[in-house]
Amino acid sequence: MRSHEVGTVPTDRDTRDGWEVVRPPGGTSLDGVAMAGFRDRAAAGLDMRVLPQPAVTVVIGFGAEPFAVENAAGHRLMRSLVAALSPGPARIRGEHVECVEVHLSPRAAYALLGVSPRELDGPIVDLESLWGRHGRRLHERLAEAVSWRERLTLTEGFLARRAAGAPSMSPEVAAAWDTIVARRGRVRIGDLAASCGWSRKRLWSRFGAQIGLTPKRAAMLVRFDHAARALRAGGNPSDVALACGYVDQSHLHRDALALAGCTPGSLAAG
Numbered sequence: 001m002r003s004h005e006v007g008t009v010p011t012d013r014d015t016r017d018g019w020e021v022v023r024p025p026g027g028t029s030l031d032g033v034a035m036a037g038f039r040d041r042a043a044a045g046l047d048m049r050v051l052p053q054p055a056v057t058v059v060i061g062f063g064a065e066p067f068a069v070e071n072a073a074g075h076r077l078m079r080s081l082v083a084a085l086s087p088g089p090a091r092i093r094g095e096h097v098e099c100v101e102v103h104l105s106p107r108a109a110y111a112l113l114g115v116s117p118r119e120l121d122g123p124i125v126d127l128e129s130l131w132g133r134h135g136r137r138l139h140e141r142l143a144e145a146v147s148w149r150e151r152l153t154l155t156e157g158f159l160a161r162r163a164a165g166a167p168s169m170s171p172e173v174a175a176a177w178d179t180i181v182a183r184r185g186r187v188r189i190g191d192l193a194a195s196c197g198w199s200r201k202r203l204w205s206r207f208g209a210q211i212g213l214t215p216k217r218a219a220m221l222v223r224f225d226h227a228a229r230a231l232r233a234g235g236n237p238s239d240v241a242l243a244c245g246y247v248d249q250s251h252l253h254r255d256a257l258a259l260a261g262c263t264p265g266s267l268a269a270g
Helices: 106-112 128-144 148-163 171-182 189-196 200-211 215-232 237-243 249-260 264-269
Strands: 012-016 019-023 033-040 046-049 056-061 067-071 074-078 080-083 090-094 098-104 124-126
Touching (some): 080 128, 098 148, 106 171, 124 128, 171 189, 171 200, 171 215, 189 200, 189 215, 200 215, 215 237, 215 249, 215 264, 237 249
Antiparallel strands (some): 019 033, 046 090, 056 080, 067 090, 080 124
């Protein structure tokens, strides 16, 4: 991560289906960081399946009600949360939602979370356990802010301060991740190790410690992310399986169950 000077963030506003969505045009000034503000203007409520994706998701809530998180660990209430790369089957529900959502690439997550993704105490954790009083203060300032411009500026400034002097991911691990993403998960782990000049065992160990997944699981995740997007866009499961490099449709079916806890048909239906 490099350090940045953060000024006022302009906003790009979108309102649809009762939700107000605000993004900084052109993204943020931080490498591997994307963010948006969300407000449930119609009070329709949130009921969302959490899907695995090649980014760590941080949700900083500042509304009156906490989020309800349901997964294998049970039912928990959280005002702010972190979802790991592969959170497993889970749902997040909420009423009168107001939040800033931040997506972190694994490289950014390694620097900004304060712990390696592997050290997260569960697939979805309370953000307060990671950022403590600094995170609580950010929550308070977001609630006090009077505009999305101010909230996004506050969030970017907070992340930029954490980025200053943050640990860096090893170049070999970063390059291995970039290769997996560029090839949409269709890689051989032996080839990855050779490109790093490492043994498979060393790559497995270093990659897992800094990314939070094994190289094989990371490749599985990236491939599934492309498949899930194609399914939600209306793609036929059989065609999607072929296009994304699965052996057949049943292979895609097994990955969908393992990673998202649902079938490809359920993903396509939303």
